[in-house]
Amino acid sequence: MLYRTISSAVIVSLLLGALSLRSAASAEADKSIKIGLNYPASGRYKEQGLAQARGALLAIKEINASGGVMGKPLELLRSNTASKPERAADNVDELVKQGAIMLFGGASSSATVAAAARAAEHKRIYFGTLGYDNEITGLEGQRYLFREPYSSYMAARALAEYMNTYLKDKKFFYLTAGSSEGWSMEAALRSFTGTQGITSHPAARTPFPNPVHRDFQAALRKAAESGADVLVVNQLGEDMVLALNEIYAMDLKEKMTVIVPNLTLGMAQAAGPGLMENVIGAVPWTWKVPYKYNYARGKQFVEAFVDEYQLHPSSSAASAYSIVYQFVDAVKRTGSTDTEALIAALENHHYKLLKDEQIWRDFDHQNQQTVYVVRSRQRDDIMLSNLREDYFEILLDVDETEMEEDEWQMVRTINDKPLVLQ
Incomplete structure (x- = not known):
């Protein structure tokens, strides 16, 4: 009887200890807001991928130095696509499993489309950071996919x-x-x-x-x-x-x-x-734009980037940097990290950051810009x-280079695609 009592006590103690460790790990995970960069760290587009990582890391450093988001630090998770569509899609599964509530990145358009489709299955926003194919916000456009750079x-x-x-x-x-x-x-x-x-x-x-x-x-x-x-x-x-x-x-x-x-x-x-x-x-975008047109916030970014990396930022770096700030802005405006709330906050949102006014168009999620x-x-x-x-x-x-809504609808209709993003 004594043996059984001691054994039961030991088992209960071990279970409580395991639960305590799990709770501590969960609490640790909840201390940060995680976003996932899905980018080419190898292959023929690796330079563009590295630029994205630099831009994202600088934005996160600045945001965390200013108090983070909703009282929590922002944390960057990274995964290498090597610009391969299948790998880009599989990375999304892993990044979401690690806790990413938003995903972004790109180089090859096919990798962006594949990754965004997988993100939609997880009900996560995916921001295209590089990738010019018209289909990204055209034929392949969908509710969870936004593109920050321009289209072809x-x-x-x-x-x-x-x-x-x-x-x-x-x-x-x-x-x-x-x-x-x-x-x-x-x-x-x-x-x-x-x-x-x-x-x-x-x-x-x-x-x-x-x-x-x-x-x-x-x-x-x-x-x-x-x-x-x-x-x-x-x-x-x-x-x-x-x-x-x-x-x-x-x-x-x-x-x-x-x-x-x-x-x-x-x-x-x-x-x-x-x-x-x-x-x-x-x-x-190019790093000369803020100086030619006197955009103060753009100059701050260029100078901070040069201080951090001893390099000037490319448009790929600027895109990743802007996406992180736009995500944080949407979280702050909604007071939430809920995907549906963030989509609503982004659609038709006008803002100025590194250059003149930009708009996240509501009907195709293409970023309208100079x-x-x-x-x-x-x-x-x-x-x-x-x-x-x-x-x-x-x-x-x-400016005003974007495809008009009626032309976008015609392309979607001809190809049997819905006229409202789904």
């Missing part, structure tokens, strides 16, 4: 403002990645520049993912033989760098104006000032600049 449609419309003025009646050649993102941009740019004719304005496709030197050499030989005046290099990340290397080796920049529709500072740095010289493209057309400066000027990172001269700022 928006970039193409801004670029067309420049190209239709300064490159009017020129012959174009499109060097396009064989991805939905590549096709999306080419189609939009052809439409807005009136270069739809494939005979008059030819194209070559490169494999996606992982094109190699010979792929670009073969495509660029066609470009050289075409007699084109304008070469549209519709490539991202390291693929753009490979293309520019071959363009330089073949002396094509002496014969053609080179357009890279979607540029980032990270891509420019990877290519280097010599290869980038005079390349024209579009950006949703788009900038830029040209890479001369090599010697870049080499003499602060940190050798002053790559871009702003040629134009273009």
Whole structure:
């Protein structure tokens, strides 16, 4: 009887101890608000991924120094997508399991779409941080997916403002990645520049993912033989760098104006000032924007980023930084981390942060914003600049580049998609 009593006491004691440890662990977990960055830490878009991590970490550092969110610190969970859709989706499961109440990140559009679809299954908001395919907020648009940077449609419309003025009646050649993102941009740019004719304005496709030197050499030989005046290099990340290397080796920049529709500072740095010289493209933001237009909050971000990392922020870093602040703003305005409350707070919300006014559109969750057309400066000027990172001269700022709601509805209707995000 004594043995049974002692054994029972020991068992009860052990159970209470286990419950106590579990409660302590749960209490520890509840001390922070967790968000999950789902980004490429490896692969051909790793530089853009690293920029996102830096931007997010700086935002979290600042927010926590100011008291956190609802009395709790913000905590960043991270997972590497390697820009692979299946991996990006699986990461969402793991990040949610670890306690993430919001997710963000991107580079490849297909990875963003896959991750956002999985986030919807968990009823979590997913912010696209990089990824230009029109389908993200078009055909694949859904209730839990928001995109902070611009779309291919928006970039193409801004670029067309420049190209239709300064490159009017020129012959174009499109060097396009064989991805939905590549096709999306080419189609939009052809439409807005009136270069739809494939005979008059030819194209070559490169494999996606992982094109190699010979792929670009073969495509660029066609470009050289075409007699084109304008070469549209519709490539991202390291693929753009490979293309520019071959363009330089073949002396094509002496014969053609080179357009890279979607540029980032990270891509420019990877290519280097010599290869980038005079390349024209579009950006949703560049660190020169706050200084050219006198946006005080944008200047604060740039200077804090340089102090923290001894680097200037790219648009990828700015996007991640802005998303964290917009999430926190929505939590503060609603007093809640409930997903449905946050969606309602974000939809049609107008704000100013790193540049002029931006809007989270309610019908498609695309961020409405100014788009900038830029040209890479001369090599010697870049080499003499602060940190050798002053790559871009702003040629134009273009607003109202977004797809109109009736056009968005037409695209959705043709493809049998609901006209209200679900």
